[in-house]
Amino acid sequence: MRAHEAGALHGDIGSRPPWLRPPGDVNALVPQLWPRNVTRAADGALAVAGLSVRDLAAEYGTPVYVLDEDDLRSRCREFRAAFPDEDVYYAGKAFLCRAVVRMIAEEGMFLDVCTGGELATALSAGMPPERIGFHGNNKSVAELSRALDAGVGRIILDSFTEIDRLTALARERGVRPQVLIRVTVGVEAHTHEFIATAHEDQKFGFSLAGGAAAAAAFKVIDEDVLELRGLHSHIGSQIFDASGFEVSARRVLGLQAQIRDARGVELPELDLGGGFGIAYTTQDDPAAPHDLAKRLRKIVDGECAAEKLAVPHLSIEPGRAIVGPAVFTLYEVGTVKDVDGIRTYVSVDGGMSDNIRTALYDASYSATVANRASSAEPLLARVVGKHCESGDIVVKDEFLPADVQPGDLVAVPGTGAYCRSMASNYNHVPRPPVVAVRDGRARLIVRRETEEDLLALDVG
Numbered sequence: 001m002r003a004h005e006a007g008a009l010h011g012d013i014g015s016r017p018p019w020l021r022p023p024g025d026v027n028a029l030v031p032q033l034w035p036r037n038v039t040r041a042a043d044g045a046l047a048v049a050g051l052s053v054r055d056l057a058a059e060y061g062t063p064v065y066v067l068d069e070d071d072l073r074s075r076c077r078e079f080r081a082a083f084p085d086e087d088v089y090y091a092g093k094a095f096l097c098r099a100v101v102r103m104i105a106e107e108g109m110f111l112d113v114c115t116g117g118e119l120a121t122a123l124s125a126g127m128p129p130e131r132i133g134f135h136g137n138n139k140s141v142a143e144l145s146r147a148l149d150a151g152v153g154r155i156i157l158d159s160f161t162e163i164d165r166l167t168a169l170a171r172e173r174g175v176r177p178q179v180l181i182r183v184t185v186g187v188e189a190h191t192h193e194f195i196a197t198a199h200e201d202q203k204f205g206f207s208l209a210g211g212a213a214a215a216a217a218f219k220v221i222d223e224d225v226l227e228l229r230g231l232h233s234h235i236g237s238q239i240f241d242a243s244g245f246e247v248s249a250r251r252v253l254g255l256q257a258q259i260r261d262a263r264g265v266e267l268p269e270l271d272l273g274g275g276f277g278i279a280y281t282t283q284d285d286p287a288a289p290h291d292l293a294k295r296l297r298k299i300v301d302g303e304c305a306a307e308k309l310a311v312p313h314l315s316i317e318p319g320r321a322i323v324g325p326a327v328f329t330l331y332e333v334g335t336v337k338d339v340d341g342i343r344t345y346v347s348v349d350g351g352m353s354d355n356i357r358t359a360l361y362d363a364s365y366s367a368t369v370a371n372r373a374s375s376a377e378p379l380l381a382r383v384v385g386k387h388c389e390s391g392d393i394v395v396k397d398e399f400l401p402a403d404v405q406p407g408d409l410v411a412v413p414g415t416g417a418y419c420r421s422m423a424s425n426y427n428h429v430p431r432p433p434v435v436a437v438r439d440g441r442a443r444l445i446v447r448r449e450t451e452e453d454l455l456a457l458d459v460g
């Protein structure tokens with residue numbers, strides 16, 4: 001018998017996790033968890049923009065990341081409409097390839113990159129350099145030189161070493177790059193500690209409380225080689241509670257006022273970073289961009305009034321909220337193993353190499369059998385990968401039909417952000433391709449890595 005059939009749960013799960021949809025509707029798709037153009041078609045298989053996942057799997061193999069292009073574009077448009085007077089930087093770390101650079105550029109977005117590799121991808125896709133912001137806590141001389149030579153719009157300074165480095169490079173070239181100072185505002189964002197970035201004890205930014213942020217601003221202003229456009233604060237990722245942004249804006253605008261008082265300079269810009277949460281499970285309730293915009297503006301307007309500051313030009317940097325919900329990963333089931341009295345393990349042909357988030361952050365995902373509908377009873381299963389690691393879990397708990405079997409396709413939604421971009425070759429598993437689907441047509445935008453690719457690196 002299969003362990004963990006609905007209503008008979010044992011082992012370390014305890015009780016049915018609250019975010020799980022109730023058993024009994026294993027074929028239903030919870031709309032907020034899926035790309036907008038995904039449906040279950042009349043034959044029971046999932047379809048994206050009218051294209052069956054069975055056809056996608058036959059054409060491109062599995063695992064494969066499937067991008068609903070119109071979903072991604074519609075999220076860009078929603079952010080642009082909600083923030084019409086602000087700059088919306090897509091945070092490329094969430095997922096970047098040339099096709100996506102072109103999509104976001106066409107939708108009027110700006111782009112945040114944080115390494116030379118991301119910068120190279122952006123430039124080679126034709127992203128206008130003046131719409132690029134360059135982040136990172138350890139930008140090399142080579143990376144900064146390239147950014148200056150390309151004419152990127154903003155460089156976000158992260159350390160005193162970097163201020164000196166960039167100042168020297170700018171002097172050499174006789175240019176005056178526009179910069180922001182990344183401020184660590186001391187907010188404990190309500191998210192996993194690995195993805196919170198504004199508490200004091202961490203590597204990013206200049207500490208506000210310790211005085212480093214003010215010192216950095218004074219140094220840039222006084223040396224007058226770099227053009228200080230404003231301050232930047234990013235408090236973390238997968239955040240739902242706006243109070244973190246409120247505290248952050250208050251503190252960073254407090255520094256803005258301090259700079260005005262000390263140097264007579266009102267910085268014209270303020271970047272509030274990204275971090276807006278998305279729904280991975282039914283427990284997550286993300287704010288719509290329009291509501292986010294209203295709240296952020298209210299916070300900034302209020303703080304500026306209190307400090308008697310002119311309201312600066314705002315920018316934000318959503319990554320996950322743009323690409324996360326637009327993608328699902330399609331796997332094929334290889335084995336189904338009932339560990340009697342404990343749980344059922346459904347092994348798929350990928351795992352922690354294409355989605356490290358479950359292992360790294362204890363992230364929750366959902367899943368469904370995608371190649372067919374089933375009338376079988378729900379079975380509480382764990383979807384695991386093929387890696388040599390017992391923590392190689394893709395979806396911790398999900399009700400799948402009890403007749404799930406080798407050869408079935410399993411789709412995991414919400415995998416657009418920080419999955420392909422954090423993918424590895426662990427166990428020499430080649431990284432999956434990315435296929436964009438729009439209007440019933442599929443287009444390969446990142447090809448599958450091959451064993452030949454891996455062997456080509458092995459030159460010993």
Ligand SMILES: Cc1ncc(COP(=O)(O)O)c(C=O)c1O
Binds near residue numbers: 237273
């Ligand atoms: C500086 C900065 N901006 C933007 C982002 C994007 O975050 P998210 O994908 O959560 O919107 C990050 C990542 O956390 C970041 O470090």
Ligand SMILES: N[C@@H](CCCC[NH3+])C(=O)O
Binds near residue numbers: 238418
């Ligand atoms: N990689 C993290 C987000 C970090 C964002 C970069 N500061 C995640 O998967 O949630």
